[in-house]
Amino acid sequence: MPVARPKAFITRLLPQEALDIVSCEADLEVWPNKYPPPPQILRQKVFEVEGILTNIMDRVDQALLDAAPRLRVVSQLAAGLDNIDLAAATNRHIPVGYTPGVVSAVTADHTFALLLAAAHRVSESERWLRKGKWEIAFHPLFWLGSEVHHSRLGIVGMGKIGMEVAKRARGFDMDILYHSRTPKPEAEATYSAIYTDFSTLLESSDFVTLHVPLTSETRHLIGKEELRIMKPTAILVNTARGPVVDPQALHQALNKGWIAGAALDVTDPEPILPDDPLLTLENLVVTPHLGSATVTTRKRMAILAAQNLVAGLKDERLPSCANFEAYTEYEGK
Amino acid sequence: MPKIFVARRIFQEALDMIAKEGQVEVWPDEIPPARDVLLQKVADVDGLLSLLTDKVDAELMDAAPKLKVISQIAVGYENIDVAEATKRRIPVGYTPGVLTNTTADMAFALLMAAARRLVEGAEAVKSGMWKTWHPLHFLGQDIHGATLGILGMGRIGLEMAKRAHGFGMTILYHDVVRRPLDEEKKYGIIYQPLDTVLRKSDFISVHVNLIPETYHLIGKRELTLMKPTAVLINAARGPVIDPKALYHALKNKVINAAGLDVTDPEPIPFDDPLISLDNCIIVPHIASASVATRLRMSTMAADNLINGLKGKRMVNCVNPEVYQS
Numbered sequence: 001m002p003v004a005r006p007k008a009f010i011t012r013l014l015p016q017e018a019l020d021i022v023s024c025e026a027d028l029e030v031w032p033n034k035y036p037p038p039p040q041i042l043r044q045k046v047f048e049v050e051g052i053l054t055n056i057m058d059r060v061d062q063a064l065l066d067a068a069p070r071l072r073v074v075s076q077l078a079a080g081l082d083n084i085d086l087a088a089a090t091n092r093h094i095p096v097g098y099t100p101g102v103v104s105a106v107t108a109d110h111t112f113a114l115l116l117a118a119a120h121r122v123s124e125s126e127r128w129l130r131k132g133k134w135e136i137a138f139h140p141l142f143w144l145g146s147e148v149h150h151s152r153l154g155i156v157g158m159g160k161i162g163m164e165v166a167k168r169a170r171g172f173d174m175d176i177l178y179h180s181r182t183p184k185p186e187a188e189a190t191y192s193a194i195y196t197d198f199s200t201l202l203e204s205s206d207f208v209t210l211h212v213p214l215t216s217e218t219r220h221l222i223g224k225e226e227l228r229i230m231k232p233t234a235i236l237v238n239t240a241r242g243p244v245v246d247p248q249a250l251h252q253a254l255n256k257g258w259i260a261g262a263a264l265d266v267t268d269p270e271p272i273l274p275d276d277p278l279l280t281l282e283n284l285v286v287t288p289h290l291g292s293a294t295v296t297t298r299k300r301m302a303i304l305a306a307q308n309l310v311a312g313l314k315d316e317r318l319p320s321c322a323n324f325e326a327y328t329e330y331e332g333k
Numbered sequence: 334m335p336k337i338f339v340a341r342r343i344f345q346e347a348l349d350m351i352a353k354e355g356q357v358e359v360w361p362d363e364i365p366p367a368r369d370v371l372l373q374k375v376a377d378v379d380g381l382l383s384l385l386t387d388k389v390d391a392e393l394m395d396a397a398p399k400l401k402v403i404s405q406i407a408v409g410y411e412n413i414d415v416a417e418a419t420k421r422r423i424p425v426g427y428t429p430g431v432l433t434n435t436t437a438d439m440a441f442a443l444l445m446a447a448a449r450r451l452v453e454g455a456e457a458v459k460s461g462m463w464k465t466w467h468p469l470h471f472l473g474q475d476i477h478g479a480t481l482g483i484l485g486m487g488r489i490g491l492e493m494a495k496r497a498h499g500f501g502m503t504i505l506y507h508d509v510v511r512r513p514l515d516e517e518k519k520y521g522i523i524y525q526p527l528d529t530v531l532r533k534s535d536f537i538s539v540h541v542n543l544i545p546e547t548y549h550l551i552g553k554r555e556l557t558l559m560k561p562t563a564v565l566i567n568a569a570r571g572p573v574i575d576p577k578a579l580y581h582a583l584k585n586k587v588i589n590a591a592g593l594d595v596t597d598p599e600p601i602p603f604d605d606p607l608i609s610l611d612n613c614i615i616v617p618h619i620a621s622a623s624v625a626t627r628l629r630m631s632t633m634a635a636d637n638l639i640n641g642l643k644g645k646r647m648v649n650c651v652n653p654e655v656y657q658s
Contacts, residue, residue, distance in 0.1 A: 012468055035465050057466050077468060105477040109500065113449045113476075116442035120623075123446075123455040125616045132603030134617040136363050137386045140343050140406060140627055143619040147626065149434040149492075164477075171499030172438065274461025287454040288463040294449070294475045298468055 006050040006072075006313045011037060011058050014077070018302035025310045026051065043067045051309045053077060056270075056289075060084040065092055073312020076322075077305040079103045079292075082214040082241060086323055095326045097308025097318040099301045100160065106297040108164030110290060111239045114263035115207055118235045120145045123285045146206065146233060146260065148172050154205030155193070156221070157212035157240070158184045165209060166191040177201045202229050207237060214241035222246065227253035235261045239291045242268030247278060254281050265291050335379035335401075335642050340366060340387045343406065347631035354639050355379065372396045380638050382406060389413040394421055402641020405651075406634040408432055408621075409570065411543050415652050425651040426637025430488065431629040432621035437492035439620035440568040443592030444481075444536055447564045449473040450590075452614050474535070474562065474589070477501050482534030484550065485541030485569070486512055486522065493538055494520045505530045509546075531558040536566065543570035551575065556582040563588045568620045571597030580606050583613050594620045 008026040010019070012034075022028050029045070031037050036057040037045065046052055046068035054060055055077045065071065065088055074089055075097040089096050117123055125143050128134070136142070149172045155162045158180040166176050166187055176193040178184070179201045187193040202208060208230065212218045222236065223246040230236070236259060238245050247268050253259050261283040267276075270289065278284055292301060308318045317327070335355035339348065342359055351357050358374065360366050365386045366374060375381055375397035382404045383389050389403055391414060403418060404426040418425050446452055450473045457463050457471075481497045483490045483506040494504050498521055506512075507527045517524065531537065537559065541547045551565065552575040559565070565588060567574055576597050582588050590612040596605075599618060607613050621627065633649060640647040646656055 014468055034467050034470075055466065055468060105501075106475060109445065109476045110449055113442075113445035113451050116438060117446050117451055117455075120439050120442045120616075120619065122442050122614070122616055123452050125619055126452045126614055127456065127459075129601075129615055129617050130608055132608075134600040136365075137599045138384060138618055139363055140341055140384070140631065142363075143617065143622045144624045144627060145619070145622055147435055147623045148438045168499040171496040173434075173495075271463040271465065272458065279459055279461075285451075285455050286458040287449075287451055288458050288471065289466050290449060290451075290454050290471050290473070293471050293473055295472045296475050298472055302468065 007048060008051040008053065008309060008313065009045045009049045010053040011042070012055060012077075014053075014302040014306070015299045017299060018306040021303060021306040022053075022309055026313055039064075046071060051075065051313045053305055053309050054083070056080065056083050058083060060089070062088045065089060065094065072315070073097065073309055073318070075305045075309035075312065075318075077301055079107075080213060080241060081322055090323045090326045093326050095312055095318050095324075096322045097305060097312065097320055098322045099304045099320060101320070102297060102300045102304055103292040104160040104164050106294055107161050107239055107291040108168055110265060110287075110293075111161070111165050111209055111211075111237055112168050114239065114265060114285065114287065115209065115235065115237050116148055118237070118261045118263040118285055119148050119207075124282055146235065148174070148207070150174065151206035152177060152204060154178070154201040154208045156180075156198070156201065156208065156210045158187050158193070159211060161239075162211040163187055163191075165211065166193050174207075177205055198226075199229060202226055203231070205234060206231065207235050209237040210240045210244050212240055212244060214243055219243050220246040220249075222250070224249040224252065227258050230259050232257060232260065234259045235263065237263045239265040242266040242270050247276075251278050251281070254278075254283050261285075265289055336377055336399075337380040337382070337638065337642070338374045338378045339382040340371070340384055343382070343634070344628050344631040346628065347635040350632065350635040351382075351638060354642055375400065380404065380642050382634055382638055383413070385409060385412050387412060389418075391417045394418065394423070401644075402426065402638055402647075404634045404638035404641060404647075406630050409542065410651055411570070413651075419652045419655055422655045424641050424647055424653075424655045426634065426641065426647045426649055427651050428630045428633045428637075429649055431633055432626050433488045433492055435623050435626040436489050436568055436620040437496060439594055439616075440489070440493060440538055440540070440566055441496050443568065443594060443614060443616070444538060444564065444566050445476060447566070447590040447592040447612075447614050448476050448536070453611050474564070476536075479503075479535035480505060480533055482506065482530040482537040483522070484508070484527070484530065484537065484539045485547075487540060487542075489568075490538075490540040491516075491520055491522075493540065494522050502536075505534055508541075527555075528558055531555055532560070535560065535562060536564045538566040539569045539573055541569055541573060543572055547573050549573070549575040549578075551579070553578040553581070556587055559588045561586060561589065565591045566593075567591070568594040571595040571599055576605075576607060579613075580610070583607075583610050590614075594618055
């Protein structure tokens with residue numbers, strides 16, 4: 001007896017390898033535009049599907065879940081889930097897949113790219129040169145930046161990405177301080193990282209890098225008070241989530257020289273508005289959320305997200321699930 | 334009291350050191366002194382503190398009959414006719430070592446920026462072009478786990494290797510002289526013929542001196558051997574790469590991208606086609622431009638100059654044979 005194939009909606013174009021995995025198991029629709037589907041369209045689309053594959057730009061809240069009576073799986077193409085109401089999904093026994101792990105190394109790479117670029121004023125001097133302003137071959141006092149090697153790095157949040165950042169920092173002979181909800185003996189043993197309280201880390205680091213998820217506790221974790229106690233020579237790097245840093249306080253800090261510079265891969269709001277005053281600052285470099293943007297990683301992420309989606313459609317356990325509690329009722333049976 | 338000409342403003346700490354030893358004139362402009370001005374300035378000096386942009390040749394030494402010391406504030410000294418200085422028993426000082434780490438940091442910064450399309454991305458944000466997130470936009474290359482090829486395994490090359498290990502990279506290298514085995518083991522570096530390094534590496538970073546043998550070390554043949562995904566980094570000297578061949582390779586995607594701290598000529602002219610390419614990042618020769626490093630370079634150059642004036646042996650001398658009797 002032929003069984004109806006499940007339906008899936010994928011909110012953005014993905015590498016073909018990933019789409020092929022899904023189309024073997026389901027009838028799929030892929031949103032073809034580069035902009036996300038507007039909320040009312042997304043709501044229409046999920047009405048008839050069993051599975052959706054989302055990313056950080058798609059809001060998956062109670063209202064959307066209410067509009068999706070057949071939905072059996074949400075598969076997120078990201079390590080973070082701040083666009084998804086995870087509790088609401090769990091209540092409805094909908095497993096939510098995500099892609100941590102595969103993004104750790106690549107995000108740590110991008111963190112270091114930003115850190116080095118901010119320290120050595122790469123983007124600023126590049127733009128200046130491109131405008132045709134390089135007229136004097138060399139001057140000993142031009143374009144002086146900060147040194148990365150042998151400086152002190154403060155890592156806020158020592159999860160998988162924090163650990164990868166620590167590994168890279170050792171190659172630059174950096175001292176590592178870290179602050180995390182719980183001490184991480186492995187970071188201490190492997191990378192000689194030293195656990196400190198949050199303010200000590202801020203006060204004594206030359207570079208501060210953020211690797212925490214966005215939660216109600218981490219919103220505006222870096223605000224006026226925190227920026228005030230950082231070194232005036234310090235550089236702040238954020239490749240986590242935009243709202244972890246208070247953008248107004250950051251503007252003030254960069255403008256008034258409380259800190260020397262900042263590098264952001266994430267902003268609040270995202271995308272940052274073209275007339276945001278932060279964008280007028282020379283001592284700030286912003287990349288458009290490229291933490292995991294490499295050909296190989298995006299392919300790996302998309303394949304894992306596709307596997308999560310397919311597993312959900314088949315009522316199998318997701319290879320990478322953010323809310324295994326969603327299964328408890330079934331397991332209790 | 335000896336007279337000294339310092340060809341550009343350097344850190345005050347260094348100028349103070351020199352001022353205790355003689356009568357100093359510092360060239361105040363940002364632009365180097367013109368040739369005829371430089372020749373006038375050195376006419377009655379005992380010491381000269383020079384930069385890469387000041388040509389110090391036989392003509393200049395003829396114009397400076399009292400010259401006892403040349404102190405260059407740089408690790409390279411291709412602007413100085415060292416043989417000519419040696420003939421006249423003038424010691425030439427330079428500033429090695431102090432900029433090794435900082436230069437390696439900058440070379441790595443360029444490598445990462447090119448791999449992750451950082452400047453292109455930052456420019457898109459700055460100009461208001463960032464409108465949405467998309468899984469297939471601005472895709473760059475993985476750095477972790479990739480293969481790095483280092484051409485020229487001197488001090489800076491070794492520091493590059495050290496940094497690359499933090500990214501789990503495989504490191505191949507080529508040099509005219511192979512490093513001792515224990516060092517290869519310590520730094521985890523694998524010696525290979527030049528062509529093998531070019532063929533197998535995802536990133537190629539050049540760390541050789543500019544000498545006749547390294548002029549256009551990377552030309553059309555070498556670029557063609559590289560992977561189409563390869564990224565080429567040059568924080569050494571501009572003429573080590575043939576700029577026309579590089580332009581064609583980047584334009585036609587023979588290689589993927591380049592990151593340059595140095596160009597040929599320098600400064601690169603505004604209408605140079607390399608500047609028009611999105612996959613070529615160029616910064617204005619700032620690899621050693623950190624406050625701490627430039628301060629160390631300044632005081633080291635001052636120290637070399639002072640030792641030269643006093644007839645003492647300078648610590649960092651390009652031509653120590655002048656001290657042989």
